[in-house]
Amino acid sequence: MSTDTDTEVASEGGIVAKMSVPTLTAMVVGGMVGAGVFSLPARFGVATGILGSLIAWAIAGTGMLMLAFVFQTLAIRKPELDSGVFIYAKAGFGDYAGFNSAIGFWASSVAGNTFYWVFIGATLGAFFDSFGDGDTVLAVAVSTAGVWLFHYLIARGVRDAAVINRIVTVFKIIPILVFIVVMFFAFDADVFADNWTAYGYGDLGSLNEQVRNTMLITTFVFIGIEGASVYSRYAKKREDVGKATVLGFLSVLSIFALVTLSSYSAVPQPELAATRQPSMVGVFQSQVGDWGEYFISVAVVVSVLGAYLAWTLMAAEVMYIPAKADDFPKFLGQENAAGTPITALVVTSIGVQALLALTLVVNDALNFLLDLATSLSLLPYLLAAAYSLKLGLTGESYEGISAGVRRKETIVAGAATAYTIFLFDAAGLKFVLLSTVILAPASILYIKARSENGRRLFTPTEIAVFALVVAGGIAGAIGLWTGRITL
Template identity: 85%
Template structure:
């Protein structure tokens, strides 16, 4: 590293406006997931199931958006929401695990982005395959470190670039939606309504459950404005940006799904090569559609990668500043970038890229892993909001009706995150503990650096449960009962 990494004092960082914060939310959510929606839904359900799935996911995630909005208002002194809310509500070790879960989720998600780009290029050049070949991993590695250099130049510069990229990646998606609805085929749409003639998709409940991980994955990033709350010009903009960004993205995702069902039969959707928006658009407009959407995929994914790398570094940096992670992770360079946390983040993506050479179906594995890891910090943030509502903390002078409403919202959000754990399945819960267990060494080191008690009695029990889960995961991997 250069001497910049040793610099501990940084200049004041320019503050982000509401449009920039909203773009961080939209940029974080509109990434690779939206381009995989047609096939992921096609293989799971028909139009009726997709409408119910979007209603459930939309309602659940809207409750989470309201949770982040209310927490920004009730606890304005808390910055970098995902980590700090868990810590404030349930103690230092819970906050640490929330931070690690969020960070690891972003690492898996960023790896998914590179695999997705490789799969997109693979439609034109066989050497890239499905994004998990040696050539694809090599090119992705170059990309990881190019973005590392860009972000190291300054968080503010990268955020502005993200706002510009967000505009250019949303426009092709809107073109996709408009063109497909213009080409609407009433017969295809009617046949796709329940898709009962296309084989056994299971009952409606099974169909909806089979969409939960993808609907959750595409909404990861809803907390983007909360993570950057310390950069906001106005504190109230954090909540506004969260809700505005969510509603915009929900509309886009639902319309992409419905427009695809309006022109392509469900079995053809299910069989479409990922990124499936490419194949669907090409089937309607011809060969130029493949190039058009492929370019949009690459621009969109690179923009999302930028946003998520920023967020991942922040969530390592802030706990270090609060003495909940080792001090070396709190170092900044002269541009105010959390440089050591950024290095660790880039190395994490690099490690998972190498793993894709050995994983079966690397694309879907990384998607499901990223989603499962993100559920933990969401659960803890929602549970903290519920705790505030039930105890009345931070509601002094607030009308009882407002407190009651926010408590109900937090309760629904908490229940929704528990439902997501069930949808994710035991395999990914165990893999999550396999990551949290060794990561706890960072927590132990941080506590030791400051002479603080490492675990309380309750935290010892939690640590023990994580170790047991990790041991079961190792045995499962060794015996082949858990496959990657």
């Protein structure tokens, strides 16, 4: 019989935790509530007014809810697929699709984790000029120390890191709720009215343009919705994965929308747009005084470090699981005595380190990393949604299930698929090409894994996909070399 506390089971490399619904939900919330929420006031202020933000949250909320339902459906219809988000792409569209999904998810996690360290540096930059916007030599040096400190912590065992994440999640939510309450108490009817469309402040473009300009940030803050799916092998019961995904999503959607609306209720749009990142700090300070700067800044650091912990775990898992299934080279499937996927963790930490070095030469490192992380996450989401749609259309796994249930789940999967395709358009060609710049050379790992196991390299369809990925990678590399694509 299961209980509310986490139990333990033996694994190949040691003892790992079996996670309950609250713990899985905390992993979802902890993964999503990171740095993004603290940047919402200025990111929305630059792009739109209240009306545009409401439409944007409605679109993003509906689209991501459909995606949350997709992960819930897949957890029920395909309970044997317990290896995380990449396994759905593999099951639905073949080994190479699964490989690209895993690499995309991993690379997105690495970019997001680098964003977290830059964000912490930018927060410290409000107090110490030498940290700048998180992209100075000192900021990179301090971040480097943090990367390898967390590497050591996680290497001690998945159970320790998961418990810490659950505790951190509670402590980082409280300051955000305080921000929302204080901002609504500071409600100014005139400011709210002026911010409704914000047209009086200058040309933000048409309402359609305003909404499109918020799509990547709304997607970025929801990255992590698949957190419970990634940890499904640790769940006490398979159905807990779906419950945790939906519960985590609805909780986070409420928080994000309230942060945005409460900011518009008290601060004019131009001031929001001009606020230094992390913008929640400056917005809160403008209403309560200097203590607010320290209060939210501490929350930023705690929140981001908690999210970094969760995402580093997820990134390592997404390399480790395919390696155990022979889809990645065997060396990435090695564990240490604590049961931690140590080689995958090392590669992940090195990846973050490399991107940290890149921030020294990138213009606007914060927004670049945010958009890159979002763009890389779209492929895994698209393939998972498309697989759910495929199941609904073909009837696979619906034996003995009513036609009404199948129809409803197929419609949901279709909506989620359409939403992720729309996000590719919103991301733009630049970030699609940058994604292939990563995917193309990473295919060497796929070739190595196939060679190690004596498997056929590509099917005819996969050859065509591989050629498309390589062509995109070459185009992206040429664009970077010639300056047509700027970082």
